[in-house]
Amino acid sequence: MSRPLLIENARIVDPASGTDQQGAVLVENGLISDIAFGGPVGVPEDAEVFNANGHVLSPGLIDMRVFTGEPGKEYRETLASAGEAAAAGGVTSFVMMPDTTPVVDDGALIDFLIRRAKATSKVNVLPAGAITKGLDGQEMTEFGLLKEAGAVCITDGRRSIQSTSLLRTVMSYAANYGLTVVHHVSDKGLTGDGVMNEGLFATILGLKGIPREAETIPLARDLQLAALTGTKYHAAQISCAASVDLVAVAKKRNTSVTAGISINNLALNENDIGRYRTFFKLSTPLRSEDDRQAVIEGLRNGTIDTIHSDHDPQDSEVKRQPFAEASDGAIGLETLLAAALRLVHSGDVDLLTVLRAMTSRPADILGLPSGRIAKGAPADLIVFDLDYPWQVTEREIRSRSHNTSFEGARLAGKVLRTIVGGQTVHTHVEES
Numbered sequence: 001m002s003r004p005l006l007i008e009n010a011r012i013v014d015p016a017s018g019t020d021q022q023g024a025v026l027v028e029n030g031l032i033s034d035i036a037f038g039g040p041v042g043v044p045e046d047a048e049v050f051n052a053n054g055h056v057l058s059p060g061l062i063d064m065r066v067f068t069g070e071p072g073k074e075y076r077e078t079l080a081s082a083g084e085a086a087a088a089g090g091v092t093s094f095v096m097m098p099d100t101t102p103v104v105d106d107g108a109l110i111d112f113l114i115r116r117a118k119a120t121s122k123v124n125v126l127p128a129g130a131i132t133k134g135l136d137g138q139e140m141t142e143f144g145l146l147k148e149a150g151a152v153c154i155t156d157g158r159r160s161i162q163s164t165s166l167l168r169t170v171m172s173y174a175a176n177y178g179l180t181v182v183h184h185v186s187d188k189g190l191t192g193d194g195v196m197n198e199g200l201f202a203t204i205l206g207l208k209g210i211p212r213e214a215e216t217i218p219l220a221r222d223l224q225l226a227a228l229t230g231t232k233y234h235a236a237q238i239s240c241a242a243s244v245d246l247v248a249v250a251k252k253r254n255t256s257v258t259a260g261i262s263i264n265n266l267a268l269n270e271n272d273i274g275r276y277r278t279f280f281k282l283s284t285p286l287r288s289e290d291d292r293q294a295v296i297e298g299l300r301n302g303t304i305d306t307i308h309s310d311h312d313p314q315d316s317e318v319k320r321q322p323f324a325e326a327s328d329g330a331i332g333l334e335t336l337l338a339a340a341l342r343l344v345h346s347g348d349v350d351l352l353t354v355l356r357a358m359t360s361r362p363a364d365i366l367g368l369p370s371g372r373i374a375k376g377a378p379a380d381l382i383v384f385d386l387d388y389p390w391q392v393t394e395r396e397i398r399s400r401s402h403n404t405s406f407e408g409a410r411l412a413g414k415v416l417r418t419i420v421g422g423q424t425v426h427t428h429v430e431e432s
Contacts, residue, residue: 002422004028004044007383010052012037014059015356016363016372025057027379030422035375052383055416058355059371060092060123060380061337062362064182064260065236065308067157067329069400070116072101077313077400079113083121085333085398087426090415091309092380093124093370094333095182095362098135099157105130105141107149114150122425123418124380126152126366128182131170135159140170143177152366155182155236158283158328162188164221171229180232180365183222185243186284190214195324197270197285205276207324210285212240219243223250226257234365235259237310239284241294248303258365259303261295262310263332264405267339268292272405278319278326279405282310299357300349305365307357309336313401330405335392337384338411344386345412351386379422388414 008024012035024041026034034041043049063086069076079096086094096113098104104113110127117125129146131154133139143154154174160183161167167183174181191214196202198209219235223246226233235247238259247259264282269289273280280286298304312329319326332339340358343349363371370378392406418426 004047005419005422006041006043006047006049007052007057007381008049009054010057010383011054012057012373013351013355014373015352016059016360017374018352019373020352022054025373025381027419027422030379032373032375032377032379035373050417055383055385057373057381057383059359059373060382060418060420061090061358062368062371063091063094063309063311063333063336063358064306064362065097065262066094066311066333067097067099067313069313070100075400076315078120079117079125080120081398081400082311082333083123083125085331087122087418087420088398088415089334090337090382090384090418091123091333092382092418092420093126093368095126095128095152095366097155097157098128098130103130103134104128105133107142107145110146110149110151123420128153128155130154131156131161131181137161137163137166140173143173143179147177147179151179153180153182153234156184158184160184160186160188160218164225167222168225168229171225171231171233175229175231180234182234182236184236185215185218185222185238187214187218190217195281196273197287199270199288201270201273205273212242212287215240215284216242216246219246223247223257227254230256232256232365233258237262237265237284237308238304239265239287239295240291244294244298244303248298251303258305260306260308261299261304263307263336263339264310264330265292265295266299266307267342268405276323278321278323279330279403279407281323281326281328282330282405283328296343296348300353305357305361307340307354309333313399314403315401319403330403331397331399331401332404334398335404335406335411337415338390338413339406341386341413342411379419381419382415383417384413384415387412390414
């Protein structure tokens with residue numbers, strides 16, 4: 001059993017309760033046992049005392065969209081290396097997408113991954129079960145067995161189900177099991193062989209574009225099916241103004257609908273592709289600056305619920321290709337918080353709203369007890385310096401793959417300490 005831990009002199013920011021004030025938190029036996037604002041808190045004699053020096057103490061981040069290489073492509077990422085990256089970035093739990101080899105489409109593999117993660121990863125790994133066997137969009141998996149084994153939601157990861165009738169059946173069954181359907185919205189016919197956002201910039205670069213309608217048409221379908229079936233539906237990641245409008249209208253009639261967004265679509269736009277920089281080749285693609293401003297407003301007004309890293313490790317062999325031929329994807333666990341804090345430093349979104357989208361909202365959607373600072377809650381916590389300046393460099397990346405879309409970026413905000421289940425799993429060390 002570990003020593004109790006007192007985190008004192010902290011700026012406690014807890015979006016679940018709307019708290020933002022100075023105080024102290026006591027951790028015992030893996031749980032938050034006491035919280036004090038202004039006054040002293042009782043401290044056991046053998047407790048470790050950590051002075052936060054006024055820095056932010058918040059719930060640990062919950063990342064709802066993380067791809068790993070393990071099992072099958074461990075050279076890209078293992079559960080251990082993803083856990084190292086997550087801990088350094090302040091992510092204390094992440095939802096692991098089922099796009100592995102083999103695909104996570106049965107209960108036995110869910111069970112194996114949970115045991116493997118407990119043995120090797122510093123943070124909580126929450127497996128998602130595949131909606132269809134082999135992610136082929138044809139035959140449904142056994143939702144009851146997936147949930148019984150520990151799947152926190154069902155999704156086909158990068159794939160989007162094209163059959164409307166199949167998706168209706170999926171949602172009906174998922175509603176019976178109380179499982180959240182997390183769906184990547186992409187119309188295969190409209191996406192075609194497009195590689196970036198459709199528009200003037202794509203024309204200038206001579207690249208085939210992906211229209212916004214490839215996202216909005218299946219999204220509109222999904223939202224109607226969610227209302228029809230009564231299931232808990234989460235649009236995995238939206239990226240444009242028209243999608244924000246669709247979700248806003250749907251939420252007025254159906255409170256079971258939520259939406260997420262990749263930090264890439266909040267922090268970057270299509271112009272960052274520059275001269276065919278493949279680290280910016282992503283799915284969903286980076287959109288225009290007008291779309292980026294619209295999704296920021298969607299986050300600010302509550303239409304968009306969650307922010308995730310869309311961590312997708314790819315090796316250099318598949319990224320160092322001509323833009324049209326390179327694989328999609330970028331890593332993001334280590335930069336998620338600092339990139340999101342750009343919105344705070346720019347004055348676009350306040351700190352509570354940004355943190356809510358990475359703590360209590362994902363916890364609410366997935367039915368997790370974490371994501372909040374409350375007595376009895378799991379002690380999954382982070383302390384971070386809101387203004388700490390740093391630059392993303394390749395040699396400091398902990399992931400096995402280095403395909404970050406923030407390479408060389410100057411960011412403000414650094415995680416000083418990450419605590420999972422009461423145990424310190426990361427401490428920032430100043431370079432000499």
